[in-house]
Amino acid sequence: MNMNKNRWLITCRLGLLLTLSLGVPAFAQDAKEGKDTDETAAKYSRRGADTCLKCHDEESEFPVFSIFKTKHAVPADKRTPFAKLQCETCHGPIGEHGKMMLRKGQKRAPILNFGPKSAVSFEQQNEICLGCHATDGRIGWKGSSHDQVDVTCTSCHDIHAPRDRVLAKNEQPEVCYNCHKRERAEFYRPSVHPVRFGEMACSECHNTHGAFTASLLARPSLNQTCYGCHPEKRGPFLWEHAPVPEDCALCHAPHGSIHPALLIKRPPWLCQACHSQAGHPSAGLTGAGLPGGTPSAFLLSGACTNCHSQVHGSNHPSGVKLMR
Amino acid sequence: MKTPTKSMLLIVLLGVAPCATAADNNAPELTLPVDTFKWKCKFCTFEEGHSGYAEGGIGHVDDDSFKFGEYTGLNEDGAYFIGDAHYRYRGTEAHYFDLDARNLGLDSRSVEVEGGRQGKYDLFLNYDEIPHFISDSAVTPFIGTGEDVLNLPPGWVRAPTTTGMTALPGSLRQVDIETQRERLGLGIRFIPARKWQSSINARHETKEGTQRIAGAFQFDATQFLQPVDYTTDEFDASATYTGHRLQARFAYYGSQFKNSDESLTFDNPFTSLFGADAGQLALPPDNDFHQLLTSVGYEINKKTRLTADLAVGRGEQDENFLAPTVNPAIVVPTLPRGSLDGRVDTTNANIRINSALTDRWQFNAALRHDDRDNKTPQATYAWVNTDSVLAALRTNLPYSFTTDELNLSADYHLAKRTRVSVGFDHEETERTFQEVEETEDRTLWTKISSQAQDNFSLLMKAELSDRSISNYMAVPEIFPPQNPLMRIYNMADRERVMFGMQVMATPRETVSIGAGVEHAKNDYDRSVIGLLSSDELSVNLDASMQLSEKTSLYVFWNRQQISSKQAGSSTFFSTPNWLQDEDDTFNATGIGFRHTIVKNKIDIGADYAYVRSRGEITVSTVVPDPSFPDLETRLNSLKVYVDYRLKENLSLKGTVWYEDYDTDDWQLDGVQPDTIPNVLTLGETSPSYDLYVVGLSIRYRFNTTMQK
Structure with a gap:
């Protein structure tokens, strides 16, 4: 165990060192570089969006005017496409797509578009x-x-x-x-x-x-994600229930379940998958415990949680068995 | 790990930020590749002005049902106000304001406001209510439900069993199990310098209501309701640098949980041999959690990217202990400490490198380290079993976990948008105070993702996984001990196979069809007692069609089956003598359509869903015993709506929603408060309802925007 920890420590330190040694000069270098571009001015449109909108009006096959209702079309925000190269910021230079006259039968060259049919990867x-x-x-x-x-x-x-x-x-x-x-x-x-x-x-x-x-x-782990809305389970508690701080998904199905409280199985069998102490924890519970037979506290209503109600852990000095 | 990691983090935070800022101050302004002087954008219809809508109306629910209104607030028979609004302002110089209000007449109301000057600062405010109507069929004899002291009514007759409690039938009162969350959030996002973005957010949430809980006295137990009066405050602040090749984010997250109630004291309705007339449960204690996070992404070159993140956190809990018992007849030795001084340090670190070594090959490697270091002090406690009997001393076990994972994979790009990937994952988890010190999982996987055809896509994945464990040994502090043949499934040897496939096809522009299957099988091959195996199979089919310009239709079907087997032994320390088989099946089918009767005038639509679940449980023992009836739920839901445009800016919307739901749950059905001799239950019934909701609302649209 110690060897593994040492190995991990070394790996981690190397990794952080790598990040650090790349990161510090990277900031300096990054600021000096602009965006690489090998497009030439000749491939861009003459009038920017006005060129595109001559064809892409409300009646066209590809209406585009809704973009003006979005945050991408705010010229006063210098970061947005419409403060830079307008449509061509995202769609690239118009190139042959903007050719005014097409020969008979000639298809218009495509512009860089987005989606499964795009020619671009x-x-x-x-x-x-x-x-x-x-x-x-x-x-x-x-x-x-x-x-x-x-x-x-x-x-x-x-x-x-x-x-x-x-x-x-x-x-x-x-x-x-x-x-x-x-x-x-x-x-x-x-x-x-x-x-x-x-x-x-x-x-x-x-x-x-x-x-x-x-x-x-x-968040960085599943439990930390769950604790965002369920912080009362975060503890730490005096008496912890081991699966709880390890992984909520050991007992719960976050997307839903046919069992109560989003449990993957219901008590008693959820609990008996891990608890086998002599006595009632290891009893084989059958339909004999239903209301028509001998109604069993270990089976009906909350089953194990009828007594062991503090399933997420307890901070009570006498909460050893999660009953207080 | 703690000290060197934190000093590393500090170096990164202190060293990087000034470098970045200094470098940024010397950076040249970005120049465009073409002269845009003539790009006047005169056809561009930029927005300036106000727009939005307000919708108001009346709805009516024709029956009470907590299950129907579980999260919506439509739980009560009667009328409700339909209120929604959306407001939008766009001004000059990137000023803006947005407001969205939904469900104003219900307990699920929400309001979101955002505004500011885009590119300079944004302010956020949101208010949200989330109800949870859990059960409306619970009954209890206790007085004070919702408070932290529960008393039995005057004249209560204690008895050894529930059937002897003669005052019970006359003292039962109906109580609702429900909670209501109210959240208020405020935030600001701003640009402190070029390439930097910062944000600060605060959120305050209250959660009030009741939840189920139970208290026992030896083998007699009572169900009742605990008060829920929680407050959670969260705060986070972050600064992000976005450069061309380097991105970095530094953040702080803090969360504080407070509970207004520290305990729940309850009378004992049973006759006690130990003088235990009352008991006291601890309610969740106050706790807090603080975390520093950093993420870095760096493009080493055009083909290689490095990503790393580190989150270091600390959680603490130090509420004063309650007394070990409220039974005055029991004398308990002094506790070793007055509070826990609980502390957990968390570390989550990751580093990943992706590199396209050639045009077709890409290699990926990642390392992950997750650590929960529980620094809560151990001590030996004298304790009282259910306020009844002084028990043997016990030492608390502060569980810690460490997981280290290595992921290696390679992707090969076949011609035209088909990627084949293979990978190997190696995960080691170490645990303290548990039966297994170390588990090791090795997984080999492959994936094919293809969109080679414009109208067809395929995703296939398969994995083989093997888990092995170090010695499985009893935990000496746990008494009584487990059966030595028990294997707790997350620490047991396991073989796992998984296969999944999803296809989507658009044979015509107007038709899209999807199908998928996923099958996973877990075999705990060395377990004799405990979970032996589990299987999950999921199949889905769906289609959507644009039947005409005016009509669209969708349909979906999904079936899932989860099966599991587990074994137990009711004979002390022996081989298994009972087996539990469980099959949970779930079917969901839906169909819906939208149709325009008159263009820009009348639209109609309908959605229908049929959902059914079944849980089949069989327990085989040495003697043949009665079996369990199936656990079932059935849901039919039909929603029909009509949208009628009276004028350009005024429309009328009518909805009719029918839903019926039924449950068979043998754990609840027929279980009255006094059915189980030694458990006084809440007598809940499994939920069912059959009701209509109708609604009529008017929506008024306004738009004063000029399009510049």
């Missing part, structure tokens, strides 16, 4: 957005679960829409369900978090833009 599409938006929770995008299955920013975000559905708590889950079909059904289970009622969004527990945790959680 998913990674390149995302690089355009990340050029400005690689902040906060998106620092970990590269190599994250969504990046690894080629999810693009536009898979979830509506840029040319007055209201980006994924940013609204009550509409966000519908966007996620486009790929996460199982989760749509799971939130119909009898015991759930209030996602399908519009009271909770997926992003309250998940950082979909990239996190190191296995399920892209919003």
